[in-house]
Amino acid sequence: MDFSMDNVTIFTHPLIQHKISILRDKRTGTNEFRALIEEIAMLMGFEALRDLPLQDVEVETPIETCMTPMIAGKKMAVVPILRAGLGMVNGILALVPSAKVGHIGLYRDEVTHEPHEYYCKLPSPIEQRTIVVTDPMLATGGSAVAAVDFIKQHGGRNIKFMAIIAAPEGLKRLQESHPDIQIYIGHLDRQLNENAYICPGLGDAGDRIFGTK
Template sequence: MNNVFVFDHPLIQHKISLLRDKNTSAKEFRELVSEISMLMGYEVTRDIPLKEVEIETPIGHARTKVISGKKLAFVPILRAGLGMVDGLLKLVPMARVGHIGLYRDHDTLEPVEYYCKLPEDISERDVVVLDPMLATGGSACDAVKVLKRNNAKSIKFVCLIASRQGIERLHREHPDVAIYCAAVDETLNDDGYIVPGLGDAGDRLFGTK
């Protein structure tokens, strides 16, 4: 699959297995989501440009590299995407955070937008959209539309588990958006949940199941 990056690192795969387990508590689930997001963030941010600077160490002068002023924004899709923010902010604390609120209509399985708050300079930022699950692809596509409407500089989509249907839809509607995930599952059930997936990520994060 073009423009899809699936993480096969042993630590990520181990933590995804724990995340899927129905016996994992809400506390453990939140910790795992944060940890996996941080581990994935290492590769998601690989293309950040660097510039050379000169610093003084306790021993002498050194020419070394720092991030070259690239502006990032993390935009979780509410509410489950919130669980991924802290892990990524630990890596990139200078990033801004926006929020897009979507809920899925249970009859049509399509997203309904109810909230949007983005950094004022979103048009100058490279945006990373966060949502633990890429299921039907409806919410992901809608969030990307919102960001493009606000002239986001570039957009990546990061999830923990994706369905093949969700990947295909996001690629079909937004072929310019790279997808990063830790696992790809084959199917969706009649309610639009990924099978085998991990259930409702929002409910499991916040203990509302």
């Protein structure tokens, strides 16, 4: 499936790929799976946040006073898509502990696989923040597109989307629907199956993070 890569980063870092391989293993238990999701999110976030704006502030070191760069502007926002996106939040907060956290709740129709909103709460003023939307899996792209739609409707402008694994179909849909956002993918998988699951994938990320079936 063809799509432009102008606004897409697909990671090749060995640490990220190694950890994703452990996630895929059906023998990986809940505790380890949850920890790996956080670690991968932090590694991806290190790259995704490289363009955060800086401003020089005055700091007194043990030697002298100097001007030194710190993150500028309103604190960034992390917005997980419930529920699996919650698993990535602490990885981002480890990098930017002062970030605000919003939430978007979506459920997928079992027949059409299309998303429906049931909750949306964003930190204010959202239009002044760098917004990182998290969801471990970008499958059909429906939930991702809907989540970005909701954020834009509330005034969000500088939006980044992070997924640990993605199907080409979902990546293409998100990129075509929102060509102005930056998209970060841990691994691009082969395809969706007839049930809209990513192949080879890693199963249901929410169930594996929270230990539910």
